[in-house]
Amino acid sequence: xxxxITLHVNGHEHRLQVESHHTxxxxxxxxxxxxxxxxxxxxxxxxxxxxxxxxxxxLSCLVLAAEADGAHVLTVEGLAASGEFAHLQEAFIEHHxxxxxxxxxxxxxAAAALLRENARPDAATIRAALAxxxxxxxxxxxxxxxxxxxxxxxx
Amino acid sequence: xxPVRKTQWLGRPFPRIEAGLKVAGGIRYLDDMAFGPDxxxxxxxxxxxxxxxxxxxxxxxxxxxxxxxxxxxxxxVPGRLxxxxxxxxxxxxxxxxxxxxxxxxxxAVSPELAVAAAQRVKVTYEDLPGVFDSExxxxxxxxxxxxxxxxxxxxxxxxxxxxxxxxHVCRARRGDMEAGWQAASTVxxxxxxxxxxxxxxxxxxxxxxxxxxDGTITLWASTQAPFVQQATIAQTLGLDPRRLHVRAxxxxxxxxxxxxxxIEALVVLLALALPGRPVKLVLQRAxxxxxxxxxxxLLAHVRMGADRHGKLTALEAHYVWDAGxxxxxxxxxxxxxxxxxxxxxAIPHVDLTSSVVYTNHTPAAPMRGNGMAEVHWAIEQHMDRxxxxxxxxxxxxxxxxxxxxxxxxxxxxxxxxxxxxxxLRQVAQAVRWQAAPGKPSSAGRxxxxxxxxxxxxxxxxxxxxATAVVRLESSPAAEAIQPVVVExxxxxxxxxxxxxxxxxxxxxxxxxxxxxxxxxxxxxxxxFSGPGLGGQLTWSQGNAIxxxxxDLRGRLLSAVxxxxxxxxxxxxxxxxxxxxxxxxxxLSLRQLVQEGVRLADGSVLRPELRGEGRFEPTAPDEAGDExxxxxxxxxxxxxxxxxxxxxxxxxxxxLHIASAFDVGHxxxxxxVVAQIKGGAMxxxxxxxxxxxxxxxxxxxxxxxxxxxxxxxxxxxPTIEAVVVEVPQGDGxxxxxxxxxxxxxxxxxxxxNAVAQAxxxxxxxxxxxxxxxxxxxxx
Ligand code: FES
Ligand code: FES
Numbered sequence: 001x002x003x004x005i006t007l008h009v010n011g012h013e014h015r016l017q018v019e020s021h022h023t024x025x026x027x028x029x030x031x032x033x034x035x036x037x038x039x040x041x042x043x044x045x046x047x048x049x050x051x052x053x054x055x056x057x058x059l060s061c062l063v064l065a066a067e068a069d070g071a072h073v074l075t076v077e078g079l080a081a082s083g084e085f086a087h088l089q090e091a092f093i094e095h096h097x098x099x100x101x102x103x104x105x106x107x108x109x110a111a112a113a114l115l116r117e118n119a120r121p122d123a124a125t126i127r128a129a130l131a132x133x134x135x136x137x138x139x140x141x142x143x144x145x146x147x148x149x150x151x152x153x154x155x
Numbered sequence: 156x157x158p159v160r161k162t163q164w165l166g167r168p169f170p171r172i173e174a175g176l177k178v179a180g181g182i183r184y185l186d187d188m189a190f191g192p193d194x195x196x197x198x199x200x201x202x203x204x205x206x207x208x209x210x211x212x213x214x215x216x217x218x219x220x221x222x223x224x225x226x227x228x229x230x231x232v233p234g235r236l237x238x239x240x241x242x243x244x245x246x247x248x249x250x251x252x253x254x255x256x257x258x259x260x261x262x263a264v265s266p267e268l269a270v271a272a273a274q275r276v277k278v279t280y281e282d283l284p285g286v287f288d289s290e291x292x293x294x295x296x297x298x299x300x301x302x303x304x305x306x307x308x309x310x311x312x313x314x315x316x317x318x319x320x321x322x323h324v325c326r327a328r329r330g331d332m333e334a335g336w337q338a339a340s341t342v343x344x345x346x347x348x349x350x351x352x353x354x355x356x357x358x359x360x361x362x363x364x365x366x367x368x369d370g371t372i373t374l375w376a377s378t379q380a381p382f383v384q385q386a387t388i389a390q391t392l393g394l395d396p397r398r399l400h401v402r403a404x405x406x407x408x409x410x411x412x413x414x415x416x417x418i419e420a421l422v423v424l425l426a427l428a429l430p431g432r433p434v435k436l437v438l439q440r441a442x443x444x445x446x447x448x449x450x451x452x453l454l455a456h457v458r459m460g461a462d463r464h465g466k467l468t469a470l471e472a473h474y475v476w477d478a479g480x481x482x483x484x485x486x487x488x489x490x491x492x493x494x495x496x497x498x499x500x501a502i503p504h505v506d507l508t509s510s511v512v513y514t515n516h517t518p519a520a521p522m523r524g525n526g527m528a529e530v531h532w533a534i535e536q537h538m539d540r541x542x543x544x545x546x547x548x549x550x551x552x553x554x555x556x557x558x559x560x561x562x563x564x565x566x567x568x569x570x571x572x573x574x575x576x577x578x579l580r581q582v583a584q585a586v587r588w589q590a591a592p593g594k595p596s597s598a599g600r601x602x603x604x605x606x607x608x609x610x611x612x613x614x615x616x617x618x619x620x621a622t623a624v625v626r627l628e629s630s631p632a633a634e635a636i637q638p639v640v641v642e643x644x645x646x647x648x649x650x651x652x653x654x655x656x657x658x659x660x661x662x663x664x665x666x667x668x669x670x671x672x673x674x675x676x677x678x679x680x681x682x683f684s685g686p687g688l689g690g691q692l693t694w695s696q697g698n699a700i701x702x703x704x705x706d707l708r709g710r711l712l713s714a715v716x717x718x719x720x721x722x723x724x725x726x727x728x729x730x731x732x733x734x735x736x737x738x739x740x741x742l743s744l745r746q747l748v749q750e751g752v753r754l755a756d757g758s759v760l761r762p763e764l765r766g767e768g769r770f771e772p773t774a775p776d777e778a779g780d781e782x783x784x785x786x787x788x789x790x791x792x793x794x795x796x797x798x799x800x801x802x803x804x805x806x807x808x809x810l811h812i813a814s815a816f817d818v819g820h821x822x823x824x825x826x827v828v829a830q831i832k833g834g835a836m837x838x839x840x841x842x843x844x845x846x847x848x849x850x851x852x853x854x855x856x857x858x859x860x861x862x863x864x865x866x867x868x869x870x871x872p873t874i875e876a877v878v879v880e881v882p883q884g885d886g887x888x889x890x891x892x893x894x895x896x897x898x899x900x901x902x903x904x905x906x907n908a909v910a911q912a913x914x915x916x917x918x919x920x921x922x923x924x925x926x927x928x929x930x931x932x933x
Binding site: 021029033034035036037038039040041042043045046048075076077080089092093094096098099100101102103104105108126127128130131132133134135136137138139140141142143144 | 170171173174175177178179180181182183184186187189267355356357358359405406407408410437439440648649650651825826828829832833834835836837858859860864865866867868870874
């Protein structure tokens with residue numbers, strides 16, 4: 001079945017026709033061309049598709065697009081454009097929080113969500129917040145250091 | 156050795172060039188690329204049986220669906236894929252050999268429709284007895300997977316045994332075993348097991364192919380080895396390789412799982428069937444586990460002898476690799492295991508055999524380290540047990556036997572200079588090896604420390620020869636930069652190779668790094684290069700780049716020297732400007748590109764703006780023997796850990812990992828450290844958690860929630876990397892690779908630490924709490 005929905009994505013309003021089975025991830029990537037959000041497993045097990053939905057961190061592969069009608073969505077593209085977490089992005093670069101980069105968008109969205117809630121998280125809190133995101137390359141050490149650094153830089 | 160030129164950009168931190176794009180979500184991986192409205196989606200029909208005769212494949216119900224454009228079966232595709240041994244049908248022919256094997260492939264106008272159509276293809280099987288264990292596979296009465304293996308096309312260094320499941324066997328010997336055993340006062344034998352694991356790169360395999368009106372085909376792929384794709388697919392399909400252009404997309408992790416052809420031939424077939432339309436296939440996570448590759452399970456039989464002074468006298472080992480249904484990707488790994496199967500020790504009498512065995516499992520491919528992690532799992536645990544039997548400290552026992560520069564290896568081959576001993580001493584110091592063990596955090600827990608050394612060979616074979624092209628391009632006048640375009644054949648799969656290319660070219664040519672532009676790889680244009688086996692890139696491709704830049708530099712400087720009537724030695728390029736130390740004249744490269752250089756007689760000289768470099772490694776021991784592979788050089792290192800084990804639950808906490816590798820010369824120290832730490836954590840995951848589980852050939856854990864990968868919660872409180880630099884004679888600026896083998900010593904170091912903490916020895920990977928707990932009960 002087709003649904004007509006409205007999504008506010010990265011500050012822009014979109015009217016979209018979606019099928020019942022389309023996930024938010026499908027719509028972001030295929031219809032809106034926002035490919036920064038990645039497709040790693042399609043069943044909530046890798047974290048690569050993490051986005052913010054109405055200011056909450058969600059796995060976009062687990063949200064049906066039709067259910068998100070009227071919602072505000074923030075993806076890594078919007079996060080980068082806003083500049084609000086530029087210090088986090090820079091810290092990821094400085095501390096080698098990425099290698100292949102496939103998991104990076106998911107980690108950034110999850111880390112940004114944490115820092116917004118808790119400006120000075122300790123290491124255990126950072127680990128807990130990022131435990132749902134898999135990275136096969138970095139071994140997480142650079143990611144942890146990046147988030148720690150960003151929390152110290154936060155205004 | 157290359158002249159070491161002190162430069163601004165080598166040997167010091169240099170930021171990853173594509174990092175800015177990556178943190179903005181701007182890098183395009185295969186599935187992110189746009190192919191327009193004509194794009195067609197593919198889905199695979201998989202075998203549900205581990206071993207069966209294919210009685211029939213009824214595609215009619217799928218074809219009847221509106222929007223289904225093509226359905227292909229093995230009847231449409233006669234050939235078999237193989238890089239060294241052509242033993243894998245693109246689509247199953249008359250039988251299936253593993254669960255997950257492609258039986259048919261469907262193309263449709265939407266991904267959902269393709270999957271629905273694939274489900275409607277009716278496959279009729281007649282089950283055959285299966286082989287699910289590499290030792291049983293070698294029994295005389297075992298069912299055969301490839302009865303005609305000896306008739307398959309293969310390279311000269313592949314040695315199958317007709318009428319058996321042995322796809323390849325190779326052997327390396329020295330000394331006289333009889334004498335070796337006689338000289339020993341202690342002889343110990345045991346068997347060690349390495350589990351099958353999956354590469355599990357976060358980006359699944361994906362490919363798109365399109366057949367153009369002029370008959371050429373473009374294949375876009377997430378691949379570590381575009382030239383292997385081109386050669387292997389073209390050969391199997393009987394295409395002129397020049398018709399097939401492979402373009403590498405950004406790769407979201409490979410680790411060896413994307414070094415060979417897996418699903419890419421399927422989209423090429425569909426593209427040929429649907430001319431003009433781009434056809435895309437991106438795997439589901441479950442298909443990654445069943446249909447691409449796994450790291451092979453290993454069975455290692457080790458027998459080792461040492462004299463009463465603690466000197467090793469003899470080693471006999473048989474490494475048996477479970478290849479699954481295709482052995483092609485394991486041939487070089489098997490050679491590596493034979494040629495480096497002693498571990499990094501000087502042992503006079505050695506007999507090593509490495510066998511690659513067919514079973515009804517998903518085909519295996521090397522994963523990071525080319526078999527060395529598995530081999531050292533056995534050897535380095537055995538070393539600790541030998542030390543115990545001899546009443547020696549494991550570190551002293553290793554120090555007594557470590558191979559050193561000048562020691563003989565194989566016939567006519569001598570070990571080169573190595574920082575191995577330094578690596579061992581560094582990691583031992585890091586975990587305070589000599590001090591008493593730390594206090595456990597509570598009663599009922601025990602601490603232990605373990606260490607392991609390692610080496611990893613680079614093998615000489617055609618696939619690691621590399622070429623590179625560096626050229627100056629003219630650019631619009633408004634731009635301030637002079638583009639320096641670099642073409643290489645191996646993609647950066649995340650280790651930072653592209654960054655290294657920029658550092659090398661800017662340093663050697665004498666231009667700002669921003670000028671250097673690495674071309675995306677297209678086999679129609681790029682230079683030939685072998686598989687992207689991470690650790691070898693720095694060395695093989697790096698050498699080719701050094702030569703290409705020297706070639707270009709030589710052309711530019713000799714032209715200008717001629718024009719100015721000066722010796723070329725008086726000229727240098729600094730920050731993109733040619734200067735003469737003698738006459739103090741100068742000329743920018745930009746001007747040289749646009750206007751050439753004026754000779755004394757007023758005419759204009761335009762030097763060729765292109766340099767080419769080729770690197771073809773040689774192995775000292777090989778003497779042109781086509782039947783065997785040889786070792787070019789070894790990389791070495793050591794790892795040590797401290798663990799705490801809960802005696803009640805068997806849970807292991809790794810508290811400290813220290814890794815040291817001899818990288819020759821760290822051209823980018825930050826990237827080297829990142830590789831070493833990342834490699835250690837990947838190895839920790841394999842050691843403690845990972846195993847592809849199967850019941851009679853049926854995979855049981857094909858989701859990331861059932862297949863445990865390390866998360867950030869598993870990161871030890873302390874993880875450190877020590878960089879040791881003993882220059883590599885044939886490396887670019889003395890460098891050798893590290894990314895491929897950065898985790899090789901970790902598993903045995905953990906096993907040794909667990910043994911020290913608890914007294915139990917786990918010989919089968921992974922070291923799960925259950926294994927430890929069970930061992931503690933006996
Ligand atoms: S793609 Fe959503 S969690 Fe993996
Ligand atoms: S950087 Fe490759 S998966 Fe995280």
